[in-house]
Amino acid sequence: MGMIRRKLGPPGASWGVLIYLAALPGLAIGAGGISGSVHTRGVKNPTDVIVYVEKVEGQFQPPKATVPIDQIKRTYVPHVLAVLAGSEVEFRNSDNDLHNIHARQGGRKIFNFGIPFQHAVRKVLKQKGIVTLLCDVHPEMSAFVVVTQNPFFTKPDEKGNYTIANIPPGTYTLKTWHENLKPETKEVKVSEGGNVRADFELRR
């Protein structure tokens, strides 16, 4: 998750309140959160779901650190990744095998290169949307990168619970993505220091 810069709240709020808010884990003063559960029908792994805020006003700096995706025993790890647009992804090959990364977005090839064994190649993902990763050497390999407009996205844990913190107050469209499940959308109102709940029931 990236950091956002925000002005502190109005003067006049007591220090007690400020210290209390600052002490809440992952909650910046003035920002709110969204949390809830994601139930997936017909697929075994809710951690392959991405929950994300569709659009938040402002420009967001991608993280300085690269975001890794590895290839281990002819499997992409992780299978599903979300990154802020402009993030640099490091494609690793931990196998003793040649792989290539054939990346497609919006029906077009965006890049295609080979990665020798025990090597890595970095690439910036600029455009928001779904990037599909394929290996032309091993047709069974696939992975997905959800490239987002803002840093407010997450993956549910194994029980399907998720939290997105530090969101500026406002009304947003919250969305889900999964390769085999229909996307769902919810309107949510994030208030200052508050936490709004949004539960999803995803189906094929």
Ligand SMILES: [Cu+2]
């Ligand atoms: Cu391969």
